[in-house]
Amino acid sequence: MGPDSSQDAQTISQVGEFGLINRVTSGRAQSPGTLLGPGDDAAVLAAPDGRVVATTDVLVEQVHFRFDWSTPHQVGRKAVAVNLSDIAAMGAVPTGLLVGLGCSPDLPTTVVDELAAGMWEEAQRVGISVVGGDMVSATSLTISVTALGDLQGREPVTRSGARPGDVVAVAGRLGWSAAGLAVLGRGFRSPVAVVGAHRVPEPPYEAGPQAAVAGATSMVDTSDGLLADLGHIAAASGVAVDVRTELVEVPQRLTEVASALGADARHWVLTGGEDQALVATFPQGRPLPEGWRPIGAVVEGEGVTVDGDAYAGPSGWEHWR
Ligand SMILES: Nc1ncnc2c1ncn2[C@@H]1O[C@H](COP(=O)(O)OP(=O)(O)OP(=O)(O)O)[C@@H](O)[C@H]1O
Ligand SMILES: Cc1ncc(C[n+]2csc(CCOP(=O)(O)O)c2C)c(N)n1
Ligand SMILES: [Mg+2]
Numbered sequence: 001m002g003p004d005s006s007q008d009a010q011t012i013s014q015v016g017e018f019g020l021i022n023r024v025t026s027g028r029a030q031s032p033g034t035l036l037g038p039g040d041d042a043a044v045l046a047a048p049d050g051r052v053v054a055t056t057d058v059l060v061e062q063v064h065f066r067f068d069w070s071t072p073h074q075v076g077r078k079a080v081a082v083n084l085s086d087i088a089a090m091g092a093v094p095t096g097l098l099v100g101l102g103c104s105p106d107l108p109t110t111v112v113d114e115l116a117a118g119m120w121e122e123a124q125r126v127g128i129s130v131v132g133g134d135m136v137s138a139t140s141l142t143i144s145v146t147a148l149g150d151l152q153g154r155e156p157v158t159r160s161g162a163r164p165g166d167v168v169a170v171a172g173r174l175g176w177s178a179a180g181l182a183v184l185g186r187g188f189r190s191p192v193a194v195v196g197a198h199r200v201p202e203p204p205y206e207a208g209p210q211a212a213v214a215g216a217t218s219m220v221d222t223s224d225g226l227l228a229d230l231g232h233i234a235a236a237s238g239v240a241v242d243v244r245t246e247l248v249e250v251p252q253r254l255t256e257v258a259s260a261l262g263a264d265a266r267h268w269v270l271t272g273g274e275d276q277a278l279v280a281t282f283p284q285g286r287p288l289p290e291g292w293r294p295i296g297a298v299v300e301g302e303g304v305t306v307d308g309d310a311y312a313g314p315s316g317w318e319h320w321r
């Protein structure tokens, strides 16, 4: 129980993840060097000799990963990948990582060795390294990664620039991680294509800066689910987003897995988290950069619809909900 529990009986699960973020961020004046943030995939800070992009994502054992589903090496790669996709979602390129680890006293050191090896592998794929961090005692294995990035002289692509008439487009996979999670959750280990996608996402890192160069008006990475994450663009931009199902591919592989499990592949594509795809809006009539495919349109209004209708059921993952 916190010190104010008698005055404030609300629990975290009642306010939810985004209510909680709102409580700690709203009404606080930002320091003069804060060019953007909080509220986007990453913050942008002024530095006397340039600007720095910064973002943090935390992964907790049993919440974000399980060692009977993933190896420590895979978890290390994922912990870095989910941060690098937030840097890419600003149109930036990564420059370095800081890694905080909370470990229980009985954790074998080989687990930490393998986590670190996975982190370094993913970092080196984009030519960066781990430049610092922290090690503490904890009851659950907790991994906090901070990624720093560079805008290469461009303006950041925020969540707030979408305008009615813009085209909504996606780069990367949708629904694959959710399919893998469903497979693992039912005790299976194959098909390896979807299980592998859950263990280690493959964010299209280069598509972020390419979208920025091509004039993207807003961008986000998909961590909670396509519809949930488009909701952040809609809210921040003061617009509505309509996803057109005739444009959204449901891969054959996902349809097969869904029918084997009695699940809905389209639901995975629209609401599944942890693929770390990039979703952006582009002015109409401009060619989309390579690797980007249209999935809908920005219109006047608020919220996210699918073929003009509200989506029935949750639009993605929310902690404590
Ligand atoms: N404790 C906190 N204090 C200040 N800002 C926070 C805090 N937690 C989250 N935020 C900010 O709230 C915004 C939304 O956070 P969120 O974690 O949903 O974004 P994300 O990292 O893009 O998504 P995900 O964590 O699902 O990958 C971000 O700008 C983030 O920096
Ligand atoms: C063991 C286990 N159970 C469930 C899930 C699914 N899951 C956890 S967090 C999250 C959304 C993104 O998180 P965040 O918003 O913290 O970035 C999703 C889809 C998992 N990965 N592992
Ligand atoms: Mg993000």
Ligand SMILES: [Mg+2]
Pocket: 056, 057, 058
């Ligand atoms: Mg986050």
Ligand SMILES: [Mg+2]
Pocket: 223, 224
């Ligand atoms: Mg999230």
